[in-house]
Amino acid sequence: MDLQDLIIDNTASIEQNLEENTITIHAGDSSKRLSNILTDFPDNCYVDKKITGCGGTTLVLRNHIDYVVLVPYINLLLSKQADNLGIVELVTKYGEGDDNETISQYLTDRSRPRKILCTFDSLKYLLEVPGFNPQEFKILIDEAHTLINLGGFKAEICEMVLQNYKKFKSAVFLTATPTKRDYFPSALVHLPLCTIEWENVKAVKFNLQSLEKRVGVNNSLFGLCMDYLMGNIEGNAHIFYNSVTEISKTIDKLRKLKDPETGKDLFNPSDIRFVCSDNRTNKKKIKGNVGERWGDISAITSPVKKINFYTATAFEGADILDEEGQTYIVIDDAKDATKIDFYILVPQICGRIRSTRFNEHIHLLVANIPESASMTKAEWKSKVQDRIEYSQKRLDAINDPNANPILIADALIAAENDKYTFKDEETGSLYVSDVALKAELQAYEALEATYVVREIEGAEVSNEGYSTSFRELLTDESKQIPFAHKPTGINKLLNGSTQCFSETMKEYCEARDLKDTFKIKLVDGFDDIYKTYYDELGHDKIKALDYRKPNIQRAYETATAKDDHVTVLKALLNLKKDQIITKADLKIQIQSVYDKLNIEEKAKATDVSNWYKVSETKLNGKNAYKVIKV
Numbered sequence: 001m002d003l004q005d006l007i008i009d010n011t012a013s014i015e016q017n018l019e020e021n022t023i024t025i026h027a028g029d030s031s032k033r034l035s036n037i038l039t040d041f042p043d044n045c046y047v048d049k050k051i052t053g054c055g056g057t058t059l060v061l062r063n064h065i066d067y068v069v070l071v072p073y074i075n076l077l078l079s080k081q082a083d084n085l086g087i088v089e090l091v092t093k094y095g096e097g098d099d100n101e102t103i104s105q106y107l108t109d110r111s112r113p114r115k116i117l118c119t120f121d122s123l124k125y126l127l128e129v130p131g132f133n134p135q136e137f138k139i140l141i142d143e144a145h146t147l148i149n150l151g152g153f154k155a156e157i158c159e160m161v162l163q164n165y166k167k168f169k170s171a172v173f174l175t176a177t178p179t180k181r182d183y184f185p186s187a188l189v190h191l192p193l194c195t196i197e198w199e200n201v202k203a204v205k206f207n208l209q210s211l212e213k214r215v216g217v218n219n220s221l222f223g224l225c226m227d228y229l230m231g232n233i234e235g236n237a238h239i240f241y242n243s244v245t246e247i248s249k250t251i252d253k254l255r256k257l258k259d260p261e262t263g264k265d266l267f268n269p270s271d272i273r274f275v276c277s278d279n280r281t282n283k284k285k286i287k288g289n290v291g292e293r294w295g296d297i298s299a300i301t302s303p304v305k306k307i308n309f310y311t312a313t314a315f316e317g318a319d320i321l322d323e324e325g326q327t328y329i330v331i332d333d334a335k336d337a338t339k340i341d342f343y344i345l346v347p348q349i350c351g352r353i354r355s356t357r358f359n360e361h362i363h364l365l366v367a368n369i370p371e372s373a374s375m376t377k378a379e380w381k382s383k384v385q386d387r388i389e390y391s392q393k394r395l396d397a398i399n400d401p402n403a404n405p406i407l408i409a410d411a412l413i414a415a416e417n418d419k420y421t422f423k424d425e426e427t428g429s430l431y432v433s434d435v436a437l438k439a440e441l442q443a444y445e446a447l448e449a450t451y452v453v454r455e456i457e458g459a460e461v462s463n464e465g466y467s468t469s470f471r472e473l474l475t476d477e478s479k480q481i482p483f484a485h486k487p488t489g490i491n492k493l494l495n496g497s498t499q500c501f502s503e504t505m506k507e508y509c510e511a512r513d514l515k516d517t518f519k520i521k522l523v524d525g526f527d528d529i530y531k532t533y534y535d536e537l538g539h540d541k542i543k544a545l546d547y548r549k550p551n552i553q554r555a556y557e558t559a560t561a562k563d564d565h566v567t568v569l570k571a572l573l574n575l576k577k578d579q580i581i582t583k584a585d586l587k588i589q590i591q592s593v594y595d596k597l598n599i600e601e602k603a604k605a606t607d608v609s610n611w612y613k614v615s616e617t618k619l620n621g622k623n624a625y626k627v628i629k630v
Contacts, residue, residue, distance in 0.1 A: 009037045023194040030198040035059040043170035045194040052351040066114045068139045075300040075313040082301040090115035104131045134167040144173035155422045155433040162187040183442040201452040205465030207481040208364040208473040221250045238308045241330035247309045248289035255294045269294045273305040325353035332367040351453040373474045384440040391420045447471040502547035509539040558601040582624045
């Protein structure tokens, strides 16, 4: 293949360095699509395209070459299928045999290029389809970093892909996640590393918030969702969090908020979208936590909502269209599903929301700073090697015929929960993956990387955030920007947490003054004590009492005590219509009545307006009130 023949844009260029085994494509303006720059990718290479959304799969689906496009997830396959818009006739494969006949029939028509979309784990079934000959096809392995990142995909499926790609006429491994040749799987180390260089890219600005101890991811997520649903933050939230269980818990808290007048949901479940793998396990888990009405699993191609949650099934390759979308990534190092793999996947999530005016900004919510962030590369490598060695020794002990059966049983349980140990699906035997160390070192490299996105016309320009590495963001508190507060005030009350009364009282009073009926309903439906205090005392008096509950409670009790004695009180004061009395004398008379009725409040002359209509006047030159009406 003459590499120069691949270029169709005269502003682009391509060069090859045989000594370093590299290819560099100078693509030019990042707003262009690859299909307007190239006719195809070079044969048999590993392509680092640098940015998402540049049309890598579109290029191979719309060129003149017979292609199999391999993707790791069904949702990604569906997204690519939807993005095709029916322009190219193609078929899909993501199961054992239901669509074999359709594919076989499709293969017989050579009048147009044949294009097949297939998931990683369905490749073995595609190879068995009658009439399918891999030697007639070039294969694109999309999101190729998953072949290294064990946290992102099962090692046995990745190895199956690596063992079969040579059956095809040629292969291209494509990713936007920077991958060093040092960490390539052994089956790929001979391939040229093809890098696409772009102009007019923008460095991603990260807003990283490291959560305080005991605050919790879910409390902060609840506060963030409430801010969006109540209109405190503009745009739509797109939250990437690889935990069906934890997302369900957040949705459940929103589901439980009711309108006090109607008893109906305060929020509409149609304002919340949950994209995850649509399988029996997830359906059961979501239904158990939030019910069907609130726990409907959405496809990646469904319309965006005010709140959008995504698990790993949508982190890579999928196109999300939302000009008002803001990106949030949740990382919790205490949970295997939500930790190290995110550092590999973050560059995939950057730019995942196409055409958003917030594309330059990514918000990172981090709980439990990753262990590797506090170590040098050498220290981390040594620790991982020790752990892998221990995993291998445990497997050796399990396979020892003289070992104690009880100890073997315990070791088997431990091995099945070990991140470096995998089961061969065909033989059932356990093994330690040979790419385990590479996966951990690649994740470490990702901690020290910086990322870029395409320029988008009309995108917001702001100095907020930091364009630096995760490692620096995680370890330098001066570069951490809080954005998802732990719930305070009304949000904390609704979250069911032990809440600060004064925060909620202040926010409630402000809502009443502004006639914010939505916030008022939120609080009244949960606890009507705030309404009771406001109705009796009013905002000015509550503010004067510093919104403190003991002060407000005493003032309320005094006010209601006076209401209970109002008839006796007026009888004791015995003021008459048109009577004029100085304020000083009136204060003394009111205090005398309070004392007789055991009302624990210091009298003020202005208290008279609670029982009489009065006007200000003078009596012998002194300030006085004239009783207008009883």
